[in-house]
Amino acid sequence: MKTILILGAGLSSRRLISYLEEEAKIHHWTIRVGDRDMETVREKVSYPTQAFEFDIQNSLQLAKEVDSATLVISMLPARFHPLVAQACLKSNKSMLTASYESPEIRLMEREVQEKGLFFLNEIGLDPGIDHMSAMQVIERIRNDGHTLTGFESFTGGLVAPESDNNPWHYKFTWNPTNVVLAGWPGPAQFIQCGKIKYIPYSRLFRRIEYMDIEGFGRFEGYANRDSLKYIEKYRLQGVPTVYRGTLRRPGFSKAWDIFVQLGATDNSYVMQNSENMTHREFINSFLYYHPTDSVEVKLYRAFHIDQDSPLIEMLEWLGIFSNEKVGVKDGSPAKILEAILMKKWKLMEHDKDMVVMWHKFNYVDCKSGDEVELTSSMGIIGEEHGNTAMALTVGLPLGIAASLYLQDRIKLTGVFIPIIKEIYEPVLEELKKLGIVFREKVIEKNH
Amino acid sequence: MKTILILGAGLSSRRLISYLEEEAKIHHWTIRVGDRDMETVREKVSYPTQAFEFDIQNSLQLAKEVDSATLVISMLPARFHPLVAQACLKSNKSMLTASYESPEIRLMEREVQEKGLFFLNEIGLDPGIDHMSAMQVIERIRNDGHTLTGFESFTGGLVAPESDNNPWHYKFTWNPTNVVLAGWPGPAQFIQCGKIKYIPYSRLFRRIEYMDIEGFGRFEGYANRDSLKYIEKYRLQGVPTVYRGTLRRPGFSKAWDIFVQLGATDNSYVMQNSENMTHREFINSFLYYHPTDSVEVKLYRAFHIDQDSPLIEMLEWLGIFSNEKVGVKDGSPAKILEAILMKKWKLMEHDKDMVVMWHKFNYVDCKSGDEVELTSSMGIIGEEHGNTAMALTVGLPLGIAASLYLQDRIKLTGVFIPIIKEIYEPVLEELKKLGIVFREKVIEKNH
Numbered sequence: 001m002k003t004i005l006i007l008g009a010g011l012s013s014r015r016l017i018s019y020l021e022e023e024a025k026i027h028h029w030t031i032r033v034g035d036r037d038m039e040t041v042r043e044k045v046s047y048p049t050q051a052f053e054f055d056i057q058n059s060l061q062l063a064k065e066v067d068s069a070t071l072v073i074s075m076l077p078a079r080f081h082p083l084v085a086q087a088c089l090k091s092n093k094s095m096l097t098a099s100y101e102s103p104e105i106r107l108m109e110r111e112v113q114e115k116g117l118f119f120l121n122e123i124g125l126d127p128g129i130d131h132m133s134a135m136q137v138i139e140r141i142r143n144d145g146h147t148l149t150g151f152e153s154f155t156g157g158l159v160a161p162e163s164d165n166n167p168w169h170y171k172f173t174w175n176p177t178n179v180v181l182a183g184w185p186g187p188a189q190f191i192q193c194g195k196i197k198y199i200p201y202s203r204l205f206r207r208i209e210y211m212d213i214e215g216f217g218r219f220e221g222y223a224n225r226d227s228l229k230y231i232e233k234y235r236l237q238g239v240p241t242v243y244r245g246t247l248r249r250p251g252f253s254k255a256w257d258i259f260v261q262l263g264a265t266d267n268s269y270v271m272q273n274s275e276n277m278t279h280r281e282f283i284n285s286f287l288y289y290h291p292t293d294s295v296e297v298k299l300y301r302a303f304h305i306d307q308d309s310p311l312i313e314m315l316e317w318l319g320i321f322s323n324e325k326v327g328v329k330d331g332s333p334a335k336i337l338e339a340i341l342m343k344k345w346k347l348m349e350h351d352k353d354m355v356v357m358w359h360k361f362n363y364v365d366c367k368s369g370d371e372v373e374l375t376s377s378m379g380i381i382g383e384e385h386g387n388t389a390m391a392l393t394v395g396l397p398l399g400i401a402a403s404l405y406l407q408d409r410i411k412l413t414g415v416f417i418p419i420i421k422e423i424y425e426p427v428l429e430e431l432k433k434l435g436i437v438f439r440e441k442v443i444e445k446n447h
Numbered sequence: 448m449k450t451i452l453i454l455g456a457g458l459s460s461r462r463l464i465s466y467l468e469e470e471a472k473i474h475h476w477t478i479r480v481g482d483r484d485m486e487t488v489r490e491k492v493s494y495p496t497q498a499f500e501f502d503i504q505n506s507l508q509l510a511k512e513v514d515s516a517t518l519v520i521s522m523l524p525a526r527f528h529p530l531v532a533q534a535c536l537k538s539n540k541s542m543l544t545a546s547y548e549s550p551e552i553r554l555m556e557r558e559v560q561e562k563g564l565f566f567l568n569e570i571g572l573d574p575g576i577d578h579m580s581a582m583q584v585i586e587r588i589r590n591d592g593h594t595l596t597g598f599e600s601f602t603g604g605l606v607a608p609e610s611d612n613n614p615w616h617y618k619f620t621w622n623p624t625n626v627v628l629a630g631w632p633g634p635a636q637f638i639q640c641g642k643i644k645y646i647p648y649s650r651l652f653r654r655i656e657y658m659d660i661e662g663f664g665r666f667e668g669y670a671n672r673d674s675l676k677y678i679e680k681y682r683l684q685g686v687p688t689v690y691r692g693t694l695r696r697p698g699f700s701k702a703w704d705i706f707v708q709l710g711a712t713d714n715s716y717v718m719q720n721s722e723n724m725t726h727r728e729f730i731n732s733f734l735y736y737h738p739t740d741s742v743e744v745k746l747y748r749a750f751h752i753d754q755d756s757p758l759i760e761m762l763e764w765l766g767i768f769s770n771e772k773v774g775v776k777d778g779s780p781a782k783i784l785e786a787i788l789m790k791k792w793k794l795m796e797h798d799k800d801m802v803v804m805w806h807k808f809n810y811v812d813c814k815s816g817d818e819v820e821l822t823s824s825m826g827i828i829g830e831e832h833g834n835t836a837m838a839l840t841v842g843l844p845l846g847i848a849a850s851l852y853l854q855d856r857i858k859l860t861g862v863f864i865p866i867i868k869e870i871y872e873p874v875l876e877e878l879k880k881l882g883i884v885f886r887e888k889v890i891e892k893n894h
Contacts (some may be wrong), residue, residue: 059617102504104860135831160646186710187713195731195732195736196720196732197732197733197734197735198718199710199733200708200713201710202648202649202708203708260649261649261650262645262650263634263646263648263649265646266634268632269634271645273643284642285642285644286644286645286647287644288639288645288654289639289640289642333645361634365832377546384817
């Protein structure tokens with residue numbers, strides 16, 4: 001009897017577990033889920049899944065658990081993956097994660113191959129579904145003989161329209177620290193029409209693109225840190241435009257830029273006396289001194305914000321001018337800003353989130369010579385009580401890949417990310433059945 | 448017979464050597480000057496000063512030279528000072544430098560005291576003359592019983608008006624790397640009216656002050672990195688405003704900010720293919736792609752620069768749009784920008800430079816209760832052929848302190864910077880005789 005070992009039962013493992021429980025029923029597999037907090041596991045598993053208390057620092061326990069498993073899925077923080085991978089190598093077990101492939105794991109490739117194992121990383125949402133949905137179209141365009149001239153790809157995790165009660169049209173649906181530090185300290189690098197472009201952090205949120213996603217409305221996108229590494233990843237050498245970015249609702253970036261320009265997203269130093277600082281004092285510490293002007297007036301003057309600008313509602317709604325304590329000890333500006341934002345942007349028990357992904361492929365049709373623009377997009381609305389679209393889209397690809405591997409429908413040996421047909425075709429097919437569908441739209445531009 | 452050992456004969460030691468040669472004649476001292484390049488020494492010394500080839504890596508030579516000296520002046524790059532200091536400790540010799548006191552040298556304090564030696568650092572221009580001229584006024588205000596409420600201090604090294612042939616009114620008169628990286632990556636920290644203020648790098652060159660320096664015209668100043676450390680240095684605890692900055696001619700900061708906003712002063716990453724890049728391509732790599740617009744048009748649009756703006760002349764004068772190669776291998780943006788600027792901002796053989804310093808002290812008069820504003824300023828125009836105001840103002844305080852020490856007119860034991868009366872009074876007095884004079888101006892503001 002095959003046993004799936006899941007290490008870590010945090011936010012993103014809820015749908016992974018429920019999906020694998022259904023699969024396990026059909027295929028008669030056993031599932032064991034370990035987390036350092038038993039409560040966290042218990043509220044996510046159903047009979048007959050086995051829950052246990054797990055401590056990654058306990059190497060004996062790790063070896064014992066891996067030994068009795070057939071396949072290991074690590075949902076632990078990414079820094080622990082190499083530890084789990086070592087235990088898998090020792091015990092000849094295959095392993096899956098939704099995290100970026102680390103150099104440590106890349107170095108294990110030969111041993112993984114020699115032992116006939118399968119290590120698959122980056123099989124979540126982003127990285128994960130982004131790789132698979134993009135590579136499927138890229139390969140199709142190439143197999144049809146067309147010439148790819150541009151690839152752009154944007155992903156976003158936002159609040160769903162039905163739970164959207166704020167002028168930013170945003171809530172934290174994932175790690176808030178990563179959201180506050182997005183792009184910091186820069187620059188963003190990408191290639192456009194054959195030229196490498198650099199956007200410094202201080203301009204990042206001013207150089208945005210707009211796009212419509214059918215059924216989900218209008219979005220804007222700012223550039224991710226490093227699009228250049230995807231040239232090698234996706235074998236796009238010679239493609240003149242490669243650009244990846246993050247999706248937000250229109251207006252977000254212009255308002256966020258105020259925090260960037262203030263210096264409120266800096267994570268390089270600790271502010272004095274942050275423990276006793278109020279929201280208002282935090283903002284004021286970045287503004288010029290004036291004997292009588294209010295903090296509000298100074299901020300609006302410094303950034304030339306008109307009285308009727310929507311930025312005013314956005315900033316005031318966040319409570320950045322309040323006399324509430326920030327409640328952060330020895331905080332960097334970014335840490336303090338995160339604490340202020342958490343008070344307003346926390347996804348509540350009854351809130352629903354939303355995941356959107358949008359790709360654009362430009363190519364020259366090999367028969368007509370026409371320039372074609374093809375977009376492919378996907379959107380998912382989550383459910384309440386932690387059944388988020390984020391947990392769904394991170395967990396399902398992992399669960400599907402695990403099931404396919406245990407069914408011998410993926411027969412690969414080595415260290416992989418899901419950019420090859422043998423992985424992305426069956427995973428995407430199963431995702432489609434589960435409602436994660438990409439819609440394509442073609443615009444032909446005649447010469 | 449007393450011997451002064453000068454290690455390093457770079458740009459800033461010319462006036463130091465000539466001053467000490469005059470003093471040596473009067474007091475019958477010997478001077479020995481060592482540098483790894485004999486040519487560099489020879490062109491700066493006159494008979495009977497002894498020139499020799501010196502290699503700081505040669506510890507035997509260092510020990511021998513220090514052994515036969517009475518006092519050591521290190522003009523080497525700052526990272527070598529601890530080596531020289533160790534040799535001085537071993538051989539019971541006193542030592543002077545114009546560099547910031549390093550933690551390594553601070554740690555030597557007890558041994559320096561036990562051996563009855565005198566280690567004096569920060570005795571150049573900035574640090575040096577800034578400390579002395581400010582402390583003299585601060586102490587006077589305090590001794591008169593007044594309450595200091597604010598201290599601001601700005602220094603600048605620029606091109607002299609008679610050699611000013613460019614719309615930036617600036618040339619490199621000191622380390623160009625430090626000029627390009629001024630304030631990067633930020634933030635600038637200071638205290639204003641009792642509140643600690645932080646300016647992020649991206650706003651640094653937009654928050655400037657203006658000041659007039661009698662006989663030298665109008666200047667602007669931007670904040671230095673860390674003004675807070677001067678609170679302890681100058682014993683200004685409780686003084687509500689402490690601000691230090693750098694002087695430029697009006698208009699410089701606004702234009703420089705274009706490079707900051709472009710990301711052209713970033714020193715954190717290497718640009719691809721910088722070796723074959725032209726000035727124009729360098730600038731273009733920070734701008735959005737456009738199929739037909741010129742690099743000039745894209746830059747002016749991105750920064751909302753009007754057709755009649757003086758910024759256009761400033762940017763074009765620098766040659767940033769030329770098709771000349773930048774000629775830098777594996778360069779960061781900052782390194783490449785420095786190379787481009789060097790082609791225009793290099794101080795030529797027949798150029799004269801200028802050093803300006805401006806302090807502002809605010810205090811409440813203990814008798815009248817009036818708020819008083821006192822400014823104290825100094826300006827020096829250099830001479831041609833490397834006899835710069837910069838070399839003069841760095842070298843003279845060092846030379847004067849060395850002479851005073853050898854004459855027993857400074858009798859101190861320990862590790863110092865020149866913020867105490869026993870040092871700054873006699874040094875400033877001698878500087879005044881040599882033409883380095885501060886002029887004061889008082890404005891009383893009645894309640």
